[in-house]
Amino acid sequence: MGLWRPRATWLLGGIAAAAVAALLGLALLAMAGERVAALAAGGLLLLPLVVLRPASRWVERMLTHAATFRALADTRVWFFRRLAERMPAGIGLHRSGDLLGRLVADVEALDRLYLSAIVPVLTAIVVVLVTLALLAGAPLLAALVALPLAVALLLPLLLAPGAARAAAAGATAQGRLRAAAVDPLMGIEDTLAANAEARAGAALATEGAALAAAQRRLAWRGAWAGAAGAVLVQAALLGALGWGLETGASGLGLAVLGLFLAVAAAESIGTLPRAGTTLAIAAASARRLFEAADTPAPVAEPVTPAELPAGYALRLEHIRFAWTPDRPPVFEDLALEVPEGARLALLGPSGAGKSSLAALLLKLAAPQEGRITLGGVDLANLPADAVRRRIACLTQDARLFDDSIAANLRIAAPTAPDAALWRALDRAGIGELVRTLPDGLATGCGEGGARFSGGQARRLALARVLLSAAPVLILDEPTAGLDAETERAFLETLETVTAGRSVILITHRLTGVERPTRILRLVGGRVLSAAG
Structure with a gap:
């Protein structure tokens, strides 16, 4: 609810509209009960309510759904930002299908919290209180009508704990099902090449069956809750009749008035016990969201950020780094200097820590010991976004988005004009190709850049990096x-377009095209000269 506080006006407006709509329905049937013996006179008085009632329902639906859509949109953005802060180096050990489910389905499940729990419960409370007030002249009648309705108000809280276990199991099963579907599809070439589609299908069927079982248990509890609500409303009707x-x-x-009030309350209260199941589902979804969003960020932002220095020389001093405490360190006492304008080639086999070094420099990870400085200022004292304005990166798997x-x-320069885009494309050696495309700059890249070959996609990614004003690449x-x-x-293009910037080329070998000012090797978590 704290996340939805910025939308309080919409949310409270929706609740007020729902209460007004319920009260108009109550008033309509209350007046009908009073006038049942004189329909001719009562018909004229009922006419305004007959018109206002559907109008109020329309307003209530529009307001409550508008409030929900805005609140859920805010929640998605908040969750995305939290994930971005906590997984800057990539999804890693998280499953993409499960994260997708949390971002989409679990957030959507929260709409029931407002529409199917908060609004109905608060509206029902208003209805019960007004019913008691209207029947106050006959205390016994008020008790016979209002007491079952009040019990219906308590049922969601009474039923929610039991439904919570089934809801949690359903949310977990749903996450596993999405992961079982998304993972093989993301690697469909490998899945087909290994003739593993049958196994993937069997795993999907297993997870589907587990989800169906959890949903059946939840539906069973919901059905009992609905039946309980219907019984309580009928009890109010029978109480008035008796x-x-x-x-x-x-x-x-008064008896007719009580009957009509019970009928009017049925709409607000009859299905209310199902709100217990709704609360359980929303709680399970919220738990999954917060579980991912509340994991500690791998790199803490400084409480009091330092000013970004004018210089951009890099220095690493006595760096010790491991990705997790249970894994061996990648670096032990690593020391490295990259003066302004240097062109450094850093060689090493796979697993030597070359990409880990890039992650440290980009503040996607933080060393456990030692420090890294940019222009003489400790990276730990600089905001991550400021560091990445000075240091840009072109990776082996630089992604083009759909x-x-x-x-x-x-992405690198949101306000860049088309002329700047064309200059970057020309410098990256891909401008002429883009000009031949019918849609030019508006051409879709496809998911993962599928529209282009590997070399073309890499040049587009290079053009994106060149748009950045970062002095370190x-x-x-x-x-x-x-x-x-x-x-x-491609390397010849790189040599030309990166002139004037500090360049750290991380590779497992040199081809002879590169012209570094210094060549180092990364061995055993330390940097050695190429000759050593």
Whole structure:
């Protein structure tokens, strides 16, 4: 609810509209009960309520759903930002299908918290209180009608704990099902090449059966809750009817009023016990969201950030780093200097820690010991976004998103004009190709850049990096996966377009095209000169 506080006006407005709609329905049937003996006179008085009632229902639906959509949109953005802060180096050990489910389905499940629990419960409380007030002249009748309705108000809280276990199991099963569906599809080539589609289908069927079982248990509890609500509403009707039969003609008016009020309350209260199941589902979904969103951030932001220095020389001093406490350290006493304008080639085999070094420099991870300085200022005292304005990176798996070329480039510079995009494309050696495309900059890249070959996609990613004004460029295996001819041409382009910036080329070998000012090797968590 704290996340939804900025939408309080909409949320409270929806609750007020729902209460007004319920009260108009109550008033309509209360007046009908009072006028049941004189329909001709009562018909004229009922006419405004007959018109206002559906109008109020329309307003209530519009307001409550508008409030929900806005609150859920805020929740998605909040959750995305929390994930971005906590997984800057990638999804890692998290399953993408499960995270997708949390971002989409679990957030959507929260709409029931407001629409199917908060609004109905608060509206029902208003209805019960007004019913008691209208029947205050006959305390016994008020008790017979209002007491079952009040019990219905308590049922959601009484039923929620039992439903919580089934809801939690259902949410977990749903996450496993999405992961079982998404993971094989993301690696569909490997799945098919290994003839593993049957096994993937069997795993999907198993997780589907587990989800269906959890949903059946939840539906069973919901059905019992609905039946309990119907019984309580009927009990209120029978109470009013019994009181009328007992009092005879003297109490006919109040008895009819009680009957009509019970009928009016049925809409607000009859299905209310199911709100217990709704609360359980929403709680399970919220738990899954917060479980992912509340994990500690791998790199803490400084409480009092330092000013970004004018210089951009990099220095690593006595760095010790391991990704997790249970894994061996990647670096032990690592020391490295990158002066302004240097062109450093850092060589090493797979697993030597080259990409880990890039993650440290980009503040995607933090060392356990030692410090890294940028322009003489400790990286730990600089905000991450400020560091990444000074240090840009082109990785071996730089991703093109399923959007236009222009939108992919503007990730690095959101306000860049088209002329700047064309300059970057020309410098990256891909401008002429883009000009030949019918849609030019508006051409869609496809998911993962599927519209282009590996070399073309890498040049588009390079153009995106070149749009950044960062004076330090990290090139992390930028030619991985390219054939020899494409690799050589790409490296020649890199040599030309990165002039004037500090460049850290991280690779497992040199081809001869590169012209570094210094060559180092990463061995055993330490940096050695290439000759050593």
